[in-house]
Amino acid sequence: MEEPVTGQPAPPPAQGEEEHPSLALANTAIALPGGRTLDLLGSPAQTNHWLTERGLAPVDAGMREMCAAQLRSLREQIRSLFAARADGVPALPAAVAAVNDAMTRVPTAPLLRWDDKTGPYRTAPPPTTAIVDLALATLAADAADLLTSPEAERLTACGSPPCNRYLLRHGRRHWCSTRCGDRARAARAYARRTEQR
Template sequence: MIDAAPGADLHPGLDLANSRLAVPGQPPLDLLDSPAAAGRWLIDRGLAPADAVLHEVCAGRLRALRSQIRELFTAYVGEVAPPPEALAAVNAAMTRVPTAAELRWDASRGLHRATPHPTDQVVDRALGVLAADVADLLTSADASRLAACDSHPCVRFLLRSGRRQWCSIRCGDRARAARAYARRTQ
C-alpha cells in the first residue's frame, strides 16, 4: 500500500494526479491501468456508487483527465502558463454534467437532496467533481503550497507543510541518501 501524498486526502484531484507512480527499479505503477482498477479507485473515494462497472473508454477518460491535471500542476509549480488543452479539458469536465445534488421528493423521505448516478453519467459526474476540485485547489490559498516531490524519480505532487518537500517518508529517505552519497563521492 502506498501512502497518499500530503493534501491528497483533502483534494481528490490531487489524489487523481498522483494515481500514476514512479517506483525506483520498477516499471511505473498505474492505479487506473484497467477498467476494474479505475472503478475501484472511484468507488474507494466515493465518486461512484459501489456497484459501478467501468468500461475501457471510461477508464481512458479518467486517465486522460489525470494527464491534463498533471499538466496544469506542472505548469503551476513551474510558474509557467498552463497548456490551453489542459485548461479546456478541466473546464469541459466541470461543465459536462451538473455536480450539485438535486432536490427530490418521495413519500417516505419527503424533500431531500440526492445526486443522480445514472449508469451513463457515473464517469461524467466523477470527472466533473475531480475537475472542480482541481480548479478549487489551483485558485485557493492552498495553491501556494502545491509542489512536486523533490525525490527522483518520483512524479507525485503534494501540498507542502513546513519544510517538507517530499510526498512520503520513503521519498525523503531516498533524497537524503542520494545527497549523502553525492557528498561522499566528491
C-alpha cells in the same frame, strides 16, 4: 520505455490528497525506481475501485475501458496544470479546456432527444456514463478550486527523483512520502561521500 507494475501496493497518500481528490487523481500514475510505473487506473476494475474509495462511484458501477480512459485523460490534463502552477509557467490551453469541459459535462436535467418516427422525448445518460461524468466534474472542479486557492502556493512536485507525485508542501517538507524522503536523504549522503574521495 517505462514498464508497468501490477500487484504493488500504492504508497501512502501525499500531503493534501485527502482534502483534494484531484491531487489524489494526479498521483495515480506513479513513477518508481528502475523506470517502472504503477498506474492505479490501469484497468476498468482498478478505476472503479479508486472511484469507490473516494465516494465517487458505487462498487457495482461497471466501469468500461472507455470510462477508465476518460479518467486517465483528465488525470494527465490536471497533472499538466499542477506542473505549470508548481513551475510558475503558463498552462497549456488544452489542459484548461479539458478541465472546463469536464466541469460542464453533468446535465442538470434529462436531455431532449428526437426520434424521426416517435418524435421528441427526454432521456438521461446511461447510468455508468452519468457516474463517470459526475466523477470527472467533481475532480475537475476540485482541481480548479485548488489551483485558484491560497493553497496553490504550496503545490509542488515531490523532490525525490524519479517520483512524479504532487503534494501540498508543509513547512520544509518537499517529499510525498517517508520513502521518498529517505531516498532523497540517502542520495545526498552518497553524493557527499563520493565528493570527499
